[in-house]
Structures are given as C-alpha cells and as structure tokens.
Amino acid sequence: MDRRQITLKDIARELKLSPSTVSRALRNHPAISKETKTLVQQTAKKYKYKPNTLALQLRTSQNKTIGVIVPEIIHYFFSTVLAGIQEEAEKGNYNLIICHSNENYEREVKSVETLLDAQVRGILASQSKATEEFSHFQDIVDNGTHLVFFDRICTGINTDKVVIDDYWGAFNAVDYLIKSGCRRVAFLGSNPHLPIANNRRMGYEDALRKHSIPVDKTLMQVSDTIELAREIVPSMLKIDPVPDAFFCINDEVAAHCLQMIKSAGFKIPEDISVCGFTNSDITEVTDPRLTSVDQHGFEMGRTAAKLLINRIEGKETRVGIVSKVIKTDLVVKNSTK
Amino acid sequence: MDRRQITLKDIARELKLSPSTVSRALRNHPAISKETKTLVQQTAKKYKYKPNTLALQLRTSQNKTIGVIVPEIIHYFFSTVLAGIQEEAEKGNYNLIICHSNENYEREVKSVETLLDAQVRGILASQSKATEEFSHFQDIVDNGTHLVFFDRICTGINTDKVVIDDYWGAFNAVDYLIKSGCRRVAFLGSNPHLPIANNRRMGYEDALRKHSIPVDKTLMQVSDTIELAREIVPSMLKIDPVPDAFFCINDEVAAHCLQMIKSAGFKIPEDISVCGFTNSDITEVTDPRLTSVDQHGFEMGRTAAKLLINRIEGKETRVGIVSKVIKTDLVVKNSTK
DNA sequence: AAATTTTATGCAATCGTGTGCATTGTAGAG
DNA sequence: CTCTACAATGCACACGATTGCATAAAATTT
Numbered sequence: 001m002d003r004r005q006i007t008l009k010d011i012a013r014e015l016k017l018s019p020s021t022v023s024r025a026l027r028n029h030p031a032i033s034k035e036t037k038t039l040v041q042q043t044a045k046k047y048k049y050k051p052n053t054l055a056l057q058l059r060t061s062q063n064k065t066i067g068v069i070v071p072e073i074i075h076y077f078f079s080t081v082l083a084g085i086q087e088e089a090e091k092g093n094y095n096l097i098i099c100h101s102n103e104n105y106e107r108e109v110k111s112v113e114t115l116l117d118a119q120v121r122g123i124l125a126s127q128s129k130a131t132e133e134f135s136h137f138q139d140i141v142d143n144g145t146h147l148v149f150f151d152r153i154c155t156g157i158n159t160d161k162v163v164i165d166d167y168w169g170a171f172n173a174v175d176y177l178i179k180s181g182c183r184r185v186a187f188l189g190s191n192p193h194l195p196i197a198n199n200r201r202m203g204y205e206d207a208l209r210k211h212s213i214p215v216d217k218t219l220m221q222v223s224d225t226i227e228l229a230r231e232i233v234p235s236m237l238k239i240d241p242v243p244d245a246f247f248c249i250n251d252e253v254a255a256h257c258l259q260m261i262k263s264a265g266f267k268i269p270e271d272i273s274v275c276g277f278t279n280s281d282i283t284e285v286t287d288p289r290l291t292s293v294d295q296h297g298f299e300m301g302r303t304a305a306k307l308l309i310n311r312i313e314g315k316e317t318r319v320g321i322v323s324k325v326i327k328t329d330l331v332v333k334n335s336t337k
Numbered sequence: 338m339d340r341r342q343i344t345l346k347d348i349a350r351e352l353k354l355s356p357s358t359v360s361r362a363l364r365n366h367p368a369i370s371k372e373t374k375t376l377v378q379q380t381a382k383k384y385k386y387k388p389n390t391l392a393l394q395l396r397t398s399q400n401k402t403i404g405v406i407v408p409e410i411i412h413y414f415f416s417t418v419l420a421g422i423q424e425e426a427e428k429g430n431y432n433l434i435i436c437h438s439n440e441n442y443e444r445e446v447k448s449v450e451t452l453l454d455a456q457v458r459g460i461l462a463s464q465s466k467a468t469e470e471f472s473h474f475q476d477i478v479d480n481g482t483h484l485v486f487f488d489r490i491c492t493g494i495n496t497d498k499v500v501i502d503d504y505w506g507a508f509n510a511v512d513y514l515i516k517s518g519c520r521r522v523a524f525l526g527s528n529p530h531l532p533i534a535n536n537r538r539m540g541y542e543d544a545l546r547k548h549s550i551p552v553d554k555t556l557m558q559v560s561d562t563i564e565l566a567r568e569i570v571p572s573m574l575k576i577d578p579v580p581d582a583f584f585c586i587n588d589e590v591a592a593h594c595l596q597m598i599k600s601a602g603f604k605i606p607e608d609i610s611v612c613g614f615t616n617s618d619i620t621e622v623t624d625p626r627l628t629s630v631d632q633h634g635f636e637m638g639r640t641a642a643k644l645l646i647n648r649i650e651g652k653e654t655r656v657g658i659v660s661k662v663i664k665t666d667l668v669v670k671n672s673t674k
Numbered sequence: 675a676a677a678t679t680t681t682a683t684g685c686a687a688t689c690g691t692g693t694g695c696a697t698t699g700t701a702g703a704g
Numbered sequence: 705c706t707c708t709a710c711a712a713t714g715c716a717c718a719c720g721a722t723t724g725c726a727t728a729a730a731a732t733t734t
Binding site for chain 1: 387389390392394412413416419420433437451453454455456462592595596619622
Binding site: 005007008019020023024051052054055060068 | 719720721722723
C-alpha cells in the first residue's frame with residue numbers, strides 16, 4: 001500500500017539508459033532509435049508508468065486547475081451550472097476546486113484566499129447574497145488570475161461575465177401572465193443590489209407598462225427565501241383586491257407560495273396564477289405543476305468554463321470585457337392559465 | 338496580467354541573500370539572525386510572497402488532493418454529500434477533484450483513470466447504477482491509492498465504506514406504515530444488485546413479517562426513475578385490492594407516485610399512504626407534504642471524507658476494513674396517516 | 675583510409691523549495 | 705596572540721520531467 005509511483009529514473013535504471021532518453025522515447029522524439037522506443041514504451045506500460053503531474057506543472061509553471069465559487073451547492077440551479085462547468089473542465093483536462101460560500105461574505109473572502117493560495121489559473125465565481133464589498137474579487141484580478149463571473153455577477157469589478165437574460169425572462173413571463181388575463185401581478189423579488197434581482201424587476205415593470213398597468217409598490221416585495229415567503233405571502237393575500245398572479249424570483253419561493261395560496265382557499269390557476277424562475281425539478285412535483293422560466297444552468301456552466309479556459313490559454317482574442325447572455329425560456333405548466 | 342508569482346529567489350536577489358537563507362528565515366529556523374528574519378519576512382509580506390504549492394508538493398511528494406466520483410451532481414442527496422465532503426476537505430486543506438459518472442459505466446471507468454492520472458491521494462466513490470464490473474475500482478487499490486465507498490458501495494472490493502442503515506430505515510418506515518393501518522404496502526425499489534436497494538427490500542420484508550403480513554411479489558417492483566414510475570404505478574393502481582401504501586426508493590419516485598395516485602382519484606393519505614427516501618427539498622412542496630426517510634447526506638459526506646483523510650495521513654489505526662453506518666430518521670409529514 | 679555526416683545517447687540546467695553539510699566570520703577563552 | 709566554539713550564511717543536491725547542447729559511435733562520402 002502507498003506504493004511510490006514509478007518514475008522516469010526507475011525505468012532508466014532498469015534499462016540502463018538515461019532519464020532523458022527515456023523521456024524522449026516516450027514522447028516519440030525522432031532522434032531515438034526504433035528499438036529503444038519500443039523497449040521503453042513496453043517497460044513503461046508494464047510498470048504502468050504515469051508522468052508526475054506536479055513535476056510537469058512545476059516545469060511549465062502551468063497549473064491546470066480552475067477554481068469555482070458558488071453560493072450554495074445543495075441547489076438545483078447551481079448544481080446544474082456545476083455539472084456544465086465540470087463537463088467543460090474535463091474536456092479541457094482541467095481540474096476543479098470547488099468552494100461554497102454558503103451565501104456568507106466571510107466564507108466567500110476565505111474561498112478567494114484558498115483558491116489564490118492553490119494558485120489556480122482562473123476562477124469562476126457567483127457572489128453570495130450577503131456580499132456588498134468587492135475587494136476580494138479585485139484581489140483576484142490584481143493577482144493576475146483570470147476571473148469570470150456567472151449569474152450573480154459583481155458590477156464593481158471589470159471582468160468577463162456570463163448571465164442569463166433576466167430582463168427578458170421576467171418580461172416574457174409577466175407578459176404571458178397578463179395576456180392570460182391577470183391584472184394584479186405581484187412580484188416576489190430579491191435584494192435589489194443584485195443585478196439579477198434588479199433586472200428581473202425592470203422586466204416585470206416594463207411588461208406591466210406595455211399593457212398600461214400601473215406599477216403598484218404594494219405588490220412588490222423582497223421575498224427570496226422560504227422563510228420570507230411564509231411571512232409575506234399570507235399578508236399579500238389579504239390585500240383587497242387580492243393579486244391574481246405571483247411572479248417569484250425562484251422556484252422554492254413559488255412552490256411554497258403556491259401551497260399558501262391553496263390553503264388560503266384560492267384556486268390555482270383559476271383565481272391566482274403562480275410563476276417561478278429556474279424550472280428546477282420541483283416544478284414537476286407541485287400540485288399543480290409550476291410554470292417557470294428555464295435558466296439553462298448547464299449551458300451557463302459550459303459557457304462560463306469555456307470562456308475562462310479560452311482566456312487562460314490565450315484563445316480569447318477579444319481584449320475588453322466579454323459578456324455572454326444565455327437565453328431563457330418560459331416553460332408553461334399548470335400553475336398559470 | 339498573468340504576472341509571474343514572486344519566488345524565494347526573487348526575494349533572495351532583492352536582499353542579496355541565498356534562497357536557502359530566505360527559506361529558513363520564513364520558516365523561522367533558529368540558525369537565522371533576528372534581523373535577517375524580520376527583514377525577509379517584511380519583504381515577503383510586501384511582495385505578497387506565496388510559496389509555490391506545486392514545488393512544495395513535488396518536494397514532499399505529497400499531493401493534497403482527493404478525488405470524488407458521484408453518479409449524479411444534479412441530485413439533492415448527492416449534492417448534500419458533496420457539501421459535507423467539501424467542508425471536511427477544506428478543513429484538512431485538501432483540494433477536491435469531482436467527477437460525475439452520470440450513472441454511466443464507461444464514464445465511471447474514465448473518471449477513475451482521470452483521478453489516478455491526477456495522482457490524487459485518495460478517492461471517495463459511489464458507484465453508478467449501471468456498474469456490474471469492478472476492476473476499475475480494484476485498480477485504485479492496486480495503485481496504492483486509498484479508497485472509501487459511500488452510499489452505493491461496491492461489495493466486490495475490500496475497502497472502507499460509509500453507508501446509511503438502509504435496512505432499518507426501510508424497516509422503520511414500513512413498520513410505521515403498518516402501524517398506521519396499512520396492510521398492502523407496495524415497494525418501489527431499485528436494481529437488487531445494489532446493496533442499498535437490497536437492504537431496503539429486506540427491511541421492507543422483515544417489517545411485513547413482524548406484523549405477519551405475507552410478502553406479495555406483485556407489490557414489489559423495480560421503479561427507481563420517474564420514467565419507470567410513470568409506467569408501473571398506474572398498473573399497480575389497477576390491482577385488486579389496490580395497495581394502501583407505497584414505499585419508494587427515492588423522493589422523486591415518491592413525488593410522482595403521489596401525483597398519479599391523486600389523479601387516479603385516490604385520497605392521500607386516507608386511501609393510500611406514500612413514503613419516500615432521502616427527505617429532500619421536494620418533500621416540502623408536494624401536496625400533501627411527503628413523509629420520507631432522512632439520509633443525513635451532509636453527515637455521510639463529512640464522515641467519509643474524514644475517514645479517507647485519516648487513512649491518507651495514517652491517523653486511522655484500525656488495520657482491517659472500517660465500515661461506518663449513518664443513522665436514518667423517519668420524518669413524518671402529511672402523505673401518511 | 676581519412677574526413678564528414680548521420681544517428682543515438684548522455685550531460686546538465688531548469689522549474690521553486692527545503693535541508694544536510696561546509697564555510698565564513700566573530701567573539702570568548704586560554 | 706592563538707585556538708576553539710558558535711552563530712550566520714551559502715553551496716549543493718533532491719523532488720520528476722524536459723530540452724538544448726555536447727559527445728560518442730556508426731555510417732557514409734571523398
């Protein structure tokens with residue numbers, strides 16, 4: 001157990017050759033004779049020789065790892081993104097170090113530190129809800145490490161980003177709600193300093209305006225967690241006249257919203273429509289099944305990872321900031337008319 | 338951008354010292370004078386010197402990474418386990434390389450290869466449903482790399498494992514169902530060559546026997562995916578007399594089962610009870626909320642990672658195989674009487 | 675047969691750190 | 705004033721792999 005990996009030297013000693021010859025034989029260097037090559041390659045196979053990654057990376061000073069910072073792992077959307085990142089990293093032979101900030105500012109700062117200590121070549125990050133100060137992200141850039149934000153981008157930092165079209169996602173959803181006959185659409189949003197929340201709010205407002213429906217501040221609340229939803233939704237159901245639709249910032253809030261609406265005695269979607277955001281697995285198991293905006297997390301992950309790897313390898317020629325936008329799709333199920 | 342990290346040599350050159358002196362000064366070696374130490378340490382701080390991990394690891398030949406193979410990332414239980422692994426790895430200063438086999442045998446084999454190529458010090462693995470041949474896992478052991486299985490263990494390989502008490506989890510759930518008045522409990526299981534599936538089946542059968550209820554093979558089906566459930570559940574609802582409870586191998590199947598039971602016109606839990614396994618987030622949004630067996634994935638992840646790290650660092654003194662069992666808890670909600 | 679080219683291999687340095695041993699300088703002891 | 709002891713630093717090598725250059729041996733040319 002814990003057997004030492006065999007090295008070039010071991011093979012060299014065995015065959016009474018120099019390490020350099022062995023190295024060249026394995027890499028098919030033209031100056032090596034056929035016999036030596038086959039001999040070396042056979043012995044290498046026999047001993048299951050694997051070049052030491054560390055030594056190689058040290059020599060070329062080309063660490064092949066990238067870091068990821070996600071606010072939450074146990075979360076449909078982010079695990080979808082992670083799967084996309086993972087696939088693309090594997091394709092490019094990059095290793096991944098994953099940190100999760102748990103929506104906590106201090107842990108996010110520490111994650112950046114960890115990743116820079118590990119000397120990753122680049123970082124993919126989505127900021128926590130609690131983050132309002134960005135110097136740790138600036139440190140990444142100052143350190144000469146590539147940085148690509150995804151989804152929860154950080155407006156204070158000048159770097160590449162991949163986002164979804166939050167504005168149009170929200171606009172189309174609310175537009176659909178209105179076209180299906182809703183007039184009092186409530187918006188359960190998130191902290192407005194997050195661009196994703198703010199953009200969705202604007203999409204929501206503009207959809208109302210398009211149909212000449214006045215924006216009613218009493219129908220707009222910050223409610224991005226189950227706990228908040230449990231407080232806010234019941235109170236909104238007492239407004240007179242009651243909202244005839246809820247457009248929610250995520251599926252969890254939408255699903256719990258739906259429960260509370262039902263237990264308050266309203267029918268979905270006849271009395272009140274509900275629309276979520278993400279189109280996660282839970283949209284299939286609510287009753288009725290939940291209409292939601294698909295965020296295509298997998299594609300976002302792939303796109304972000306691809307962009308980062310291209311930057312690292314100098315294949316991304318565009319000099320300025322690259323911003324990629326992933327399209328959303330409204331997936332209509334049974335919680336809307 | 339892409340600035341080179343500063344090295345010991347850089348500091349040495351700047352201070353007209355040798356790299357060895359600088360190294361010793363930073364590591365507080367007694368043979369270095371106070372003045373030199375403070376001088377070196379200040380300059381190091383000034384230039385934000387970080388020792389090159391690769392060089393260090395090469396020197397000590399002590400790669401600090403561990404690999405993880407999960408069948409699926411976008412999955413409540415496995416992401417919970419991952420979160421636990423991640424926490425413990427971070428605590429021990431280990432980096433994580435995560436591979437996902439996507440329930441596919443070939444990808445699993447390739448993942449093992451990837452991880453061994455990366456020369457990880459140990460691997461945490463949960464096998465895919467498709468795997469019926471284990472030589473790739475044996476390769477890990479033969480290679481001298483530590484291996485700990487979690488949840489979906491592989492019986493063919495002689496190594497440490499962390500599992501949940503599937504047998505008792507199932508036994509207690511079915512026992513509860515019977516005590517609440519059910520007599521015809523259906524079991525929607527998984528491929529019996531997976532120990533988790535087999536153990537749950539035995540727990541199910543023994544709970545029936547405890548109450549002198551005959552085991553009825555027609556009530557036991559392999560149905561571990563939503564697709565299978567959509568085929569099998571409707572046919573089971575036509576059995577006469579109809580089952581009065583469904584005990585399901587996972588929450589997704591349970592949630593969809595619940596939907597189909599309702600649309601077939603049965604009342605839950607009055608006519609038919611439903612119980613899932615995992616206690617994932619979706620149990621909160623079904624209607625009614627789903628009774629389920631909590632698997633404590635986070636604790637499982639932490640336990641498995643701790644065990645692996647102890648093995649790597651020689652802190653686990655037990656010589657033979659270590660098997661840890663994580664307790665389950667039945668969480669009763671509204672889909673059972 | 676001598677000179678030149680070709681072929682095949684080894685030497686040594688490199689990447690960034692750490693450490694045993696040798697070396698330098700200085701102070702105290704005799 | 706010389707010798708010893710000790711403090712402070714540098715040298716050289718190691719970790720594993722790669723690569724320019726030198727070198728040895730063989731094959732070819734003149």
